[in-house]
Amino acid sequence: MIVEFGHFALILALLVAVVQVVVPAAGASLRDERMMRVAEPAAVSQLFLIAIAFFALMQAYVTSDFSVANVAENSHSTKPLIYKMAGVWGNHEGSMLLWVLILSVFGAAVAVFGNNLPPTLKARVLSVQASIAVAFLLFTLMTSNPFMRLDPAPSDGRGLNPILQDPALAFHPPFLYTGYVGFSIAFSFAIAALIEGRIDAAWARWVRPWTLAAWMFLTIGIAMGSWWAYYELGWGGWWFWDPVENASFMPWLAGTALLHSALVMEKREALKVWTILLAILTFSLSLMGTFIVRSGVLTSVHSFAVDPARGVFILAILIFFTGGGLALFALRAKDMQTGGLFQPVSREGSLVLNNLLLVTSAATVLVGTLYPMLLESLTGAKISVGPPFFNSTFGPLMVPLLLALPIGPMLAWKRGDLAGVMQRLAFALLAATVAVVAVFAIEHRGPWLAPFGIALGVYVMAGAAFEWANRIKLGTATREEVIRRAMNLPRSAYGTLFAHFGIGMLVVGIVATSAYREEHILVMKPGQSLVVDGYDLTFSGVEAGRGPNYREDVADFDVKRDGATVTRLTPSKRLYDAPPQPTTEAGIYASWRGDLYVVIGDPQPDGGYAVRAYFNPLVRFIWIGALIMFIGGGISLSDRRLRVGAPARSQRPAVVPAE
Amino acid sequence: MRRFLVIGLIAIWTLFSGISAGFAVQPSEILPDPVLEKRARAISAELRCLVCQNQSIDDSDAPLAGDLRRLVRERLVAKDSDADVIDYIVARYGEFVLLKPRFELSTLLLWLTPIIVLLGGMVLVSRSAARPAGSAQSDTLTDEEKTKLSEILANDQR
Numbered sequence: 001m002i003v004e005f006g007h008f009a010l011i012l013a014l015l016v017a018v019v020q021v022v023v024p025a026a027g028a029s030l031r032d033e034r035m036m037r038v039a040e041p042a043a044v045s046q047l048f049l050i051a052i053a054f055f056a057l058m059q060a061y062v063t064s065d066f067s068v069a070n071v072a073e074n075s076h077s078t079k080p081l082i083y084k085m086a087g088v089w090g091n092h093e094g095s096m097l098l099w100v101l102i103l104s105v106f107g108a109a110v111a112v113f114g115n116n117l118p119p120t121l122k123a124r125v126l127s128v129q130a131s132i133a134v135a136f137l138l139f140t141l142m143t144s145n146p147f148m149r150l151d152p153a154p155s156d157g158r159g160l161n162p163i164l165q166d167p168a169l170a171f172h173p174p175f176l177y178t179g180y181v182g183f184s185i186a187f188s189f190a191i192a193a194l195i196e197g198r199i200d201a202a203w204a205r206w207v208r209p210w211t212l213a214a215w216m217f218l219t220i221g222i223a224m225g226s227w228w229a230y231y232e233l234g235w236g237g238w239w240f241w242d243p244v245e246n247a248s249f250m251p252w253l254a255g256t257a258l259l260h261s262a263l264v265m266e267k268r269e270a271l272k273v274w275t276i277l278l279a280i281l282t283f284s285l286s287l288m289g290t291f292i293v294r295s296g297v298l299t300s301v302h303s304f305a306v307d308p309a310r311g312v313f314i315l316a317i318l319i320f321f322t323g324g325g326l327a328l329f330a331l332r333a334k335d336m337q338t339g340g341l342f343q344p345v346s347r348e349g350s351l352v353l354n355n356l357l358l359v360t361s362a363a364t365v366l367v368g369t370l371y372p373m374l375l376e377s378l379t380g381a382k383i384s385v386g387p388p389f390f391n392s393t394f395g396p397l398m399v400p401l402l403l404a405l406p407i408g409p410m411l412a413w414k415r416g417d418l419a420g421v422m423q424r425l426a427f428a429l430l431a432a433t434v435a436v437v438a439v440f441a442i443e444h445r446g447p448w449l450a451p452f453g454i455a456l457g458v459y460v461m462a463g464a465a466f467e468w469a470n471r472i473k474l475g476t477a478t479r480e481e482v483i484r485r486a487m488n489l490p491r492s493a494y495g496t497l498f499a500h501f502g503i504g505m506l507v508v509g510i511v512a513t514s515a516y517r518e519e520h521i522l523v524m525k526p527g528q529s530l531v532v533d534g535y536d537l538t539f540s541g542v543e544a545g546r547g548p549n550y551r552e553d554v555a556d557f558d559v560k561r562d563g564a565t566v567t568r569l570t571p572s573k574r575l576y577d578a579p580p581q582p583t584t585e586a587g588i589y590a591s592w593r594g595d596l597y598v599v600i601g602d603p604q605p606d607g608g609y610a611v612r613a614y615f616n617p618l619v620r621f622i623w624i625g626a627l628i629m630f631i632g633g634g635i636s637l638s639d640r641r642l643r644v645g646a647p648a649r650s651q652r653p654a655v656v657p658a659e
Numbered sequence: 660m661r662r663f664l665v666i667g668l669i670a671i672w673t674l675f676s677g678i679s680a681g682f683a684v685q686p687s688e689i690l691p692d693p694v695l696e697k698r699a700r701a702i703s704a705e706l707r708c709l710v711c712q713n714q715s716i717d718d719s720d721a722p723l724a725g726d727l728r729r730l731v732r733e734r735l736v737a738k739d740s741d742a743d744v745i746d747y748i749v750a751r752y753g754e755f756v757l758l759k760p761r762f763e764l765s766t767l768l769l770w771l772t773p774i775i776v777l778l779g780g781m782v783l784v785s786r787s788a789a790r791p792a793g794s795a796q797s798d799t800l801t802d803e804e805k806t807k808l809s810e811i812l813a814n815d816q817r
Contacts, residue, residue, distance in 0.1 A: 242713045352784055360776045367772040384707045386758030393773050523686045610686050
C-alpha cells in the first residue's frame with residue numbers, strides 16, 4: 001500500500017512539475033505576479049511528493065518487501081540494514097529516483113532561499129528547473145519505474161552486488177548526484193538569463209554559490225569512488241579512466257572552469273557570454289554522464305542497466321536540453337554586452353588560461369570516451385581508448401595549468417605585474433627546488449623526471465602557503481597587524497587557498513605513488529617472511545571465517561619494523577551468499593609515509609598462497625588533497641558575501657567610501 | 660622557460676603512464692630476468708584484456724588475459740623488441756587490443772582534439788581581445804543613461 005502511495009506521489013510530482021514549467025514562465029512574460037508566484041509552492045510540493053516516493057521505496061527495501069520487483073532484484077533479507085537503505089540507489093530505477101529527488105531539492109532551495117532574485121528571473125529559473133524534472137520524471141515513470149509489483153512475490157531477493165556493499169560506496173552516489181544535478185541550477189539560471197536577455201555581475205553572484213556547492217559534492221563524490229576502488233578492488237589502483245569515471249570527471253572539469261569564469265564575471269563583468277555558455281555546457285556534460293552511465297551504451301564495470309529503450313530516451317533528453325540551450329544561446333548571445341577589458345597578463349588573463357586548459361582537457365576526455373563508440377557506428381572499426389591514451393593527452397595539459405596556478409591569484413585585476421609576482425613566488429620556487437633535490441637524494445628508483453612532478457605539486461602547495469603569508473604580511477608587519485590581517489582576510493580567499501593547496505597535495509600524492517610504488521608478487525608459505533619498504537611481514541597462515549552474509553578465508557600477517565611489532569594485517573578473500581560472488585579485502589596499514597597494502601591470492605599446489613604486497617608512498621595525499629579542496633569550497637561558501645541571501649546588502653559598504 | 664615546460668610535459672607524461680601496476684600477474688608467470696619482466700609489465704599495461712570491459716591484461720585476472728601475458732613474455736624471451744611484441748599481438752587480435760590507439764587516419768580526430776580545441780580557444784581569445792576597446796562599451800552615455808543619471812543625482816540632492 002505504501003509502495004502504491006509512493007508511485008502515486010511520483011505521478012503527482014510530474015503533474016506539479018508540468019504546472020511549474022508552464023504557469024511561472026507565462027506569468028514572467030505577461031508580468032503577472034500571481035502566476036509567477038506559483039513557482040514557489042510548486043517547487044516545494046514537487047520536492048515533498050518526490051520525497052514521499054523516495055521514502056516509500058526505501059520503506060520497501062528496509063522491510064524487504066519482495067513483491068516489489070525492484071526490491072526482489074536488488075536486495076536480500078540477510079543484508080545489513082545500511083545496505084538495504086543504500087540499496088535504494090544501488091540500481092538503475094532507484095538511482096533515477098534519487099536523481100529527481102536531488103533535482104527537486106535544488107529547485108525547492110532556490111524557491112525558498114532565492115528571495116533576493118528579481119521576480120521574473122526567479123520564475124523563469126524555476127520554470128526551466130521544472131522542465132528538467134518533467135523530462136526525468138517521465139523517463140523514470142515510463143522506462144524505469146521502481147514501483148512495479150511481482151505476483152507471486154519471491155521468497156527472497158537476488159541481493160546487491162557484494163562489491164557495492166561498502167560504506168564508502170553506499171554514500172558515493174548521493175554525493176556524486178548532488179554534484180551532477182547541482183549544475184542544473186547554473187543551467188537554469190543561464191537559460192533564464194538568456195530568455196530575459198539580460199546578464200550582469202549580479203547574475204554571477206547568484207549562480208556562484210550553487211555552482212560551488214555542486215562542485216564540492218562532485219569533488220568529494222569522485223574522491224569517495226576513487227578511495228573505494230583503491231581498497232575494495234584489491235589492486236591498489238585509484239583511477240582507471242573508466243567511461244563511468246570519465247562521466248563524472250568531465251562535468252567536474254567544466255564546473256571548475258565555470259567557478260573561475262563566474263568569478264571574473266562577478267568581479268569585473270567580463271567573460272559574461274562565455275560564462276553563460278560554460279554553464280550550459282557543464283550541465284550538458286552532467287546529462288552526458290547520466291546518459292553514459294544509465295544507458296549502457298558504453299559497457300563498463302559500472303553499468304548495470306543495458307536497455308536500448310532507456311538509452312534513446314536519455315539521448316532525447318540530452319539533445320533537447322543541450323541543443324535547445326545552445327540554440328537559445330546562439331540566438332541571444334550576440335545581443336549581450338561584454339564589459340571589463342583587461343591585459344593578457346592580469347588576473348582575468350590567468351583565469352582565461354585556466355578556462356582554456358580545463359575546457360580542452362574536458363573535451364579530450366569527452367572525445368576519448370565517446371570515440372570508440374562513434375568510430376564503430378560510422379565505420380565498423382573497433383578500437384580501444386584506455387588509460388595510456390588519457391595519461392599521454394590529459395597529463396601534458398595539466399602541467400601548464402599547475403605552473404600558472406599559484407601565479408594567477410597574485411596577479412592584479414586588469415593589468416598584472418608578472419615579474420613582481422615571480423619575485424613573491426621565489427620562496428615557492430625555492431621549496432620546489434628543495435623538493436627535487438630531496439627526492440633525488442631519497443629515491444634512486446623510478447623515472448628520473450618524477451622528482452620534477454613532485455616538485456610541481458610542492459610548488460603549488462607552497463604557492464598557496466606563501467600567498468597567504470604575503471597577504472597577511474607575515475614576517476614584515478607587527479604581530480597584531482598580522483593577526484588582524486589574518487582575521488580580516490575574507491573567507492572566500494581562505495577557500496581559494498585551501499582548494500589550491502589541496503590540488504598541490506593531490507599532485508604530490510599521484511606522482512609519488514605512481515613513480516615510487518614498491519611491489520612484490522610471490523608465493524608465501526606459513527612462517528615465511530617478506531620485507532616491504534622496511535617492514536618485515538611474517539605470514540602465519542589462512543583461516544576460514546564467516547560474516548553476516550559471506551564466508552571468507554582470512555590470512556594473517558604480523559608486521560614488524562626494526563624488530564618492534566607495528567600491526568597485524570588480515571587481508572581476506574570473501575564469497576558472498578547472494579549473489580555468490582568473490583571479493584578481495586585488502587589488508588592496509590596507513591602511516592604518514594604511505595600505505596602498506598597486502599592482498600591474498602589463490603592457494604598454490606605446494607601449500608603456499610599467492611601474495612601481493614605493495615608500499616604506496618604518500619597515496620593518502622590524493623584523498624586528503626580532495627578533502628581539503630572540499631573543505632575549501634565549504635569555507636568559501638560560508639562567506640557572507642557569497643551567501644545566497646546577502647549579495648545586495650554586502651555590496652554597499654565596499655562601494656560607499658567611509659567618510 | 661620553454662625547456663622547463665618541455666621537461667615538465669615529459670615528466671607528467673612519464674608519471675601518468677606508469678599508473679596502473681599489476682595485480683593480476685601470478686607469481687608463476689614472472690620472468691626470472693627482472694629487466695625482461697619490467698618490459699613485460701610495461702607492455703601489458705598497454706594491451707587490453709579482450710573479454711573484460713575496461714582493463715589491461717596487466718590488471719585483469721581473466722584466463723584470456725593470463726594467456727596474453729604469457730604470450731608477451733614468450734615473445735620477449737625469444738628476443739623480440741617491445742614494438743615487435745605489440746605488432747605480434749595486434750596481428751593476432753587486431754587494433755582493438757591497443758589501449759592507446761595508433762595515430763592513423765581513423766584516429767586523427769581523437770589525437771588532434773586537444774590541439775584543435777586549445778588552438779581554437781587561443782584564436783577566439785586573441786580575436787575577442789583584439790576587438791577595439793570602444794565596441795563593447797562606449798565612453799559616452801546614451802540618452803537613456805543620461806536621464807537616469809540626472810534622476811539619481813536629483814534624488815540624491817533632495
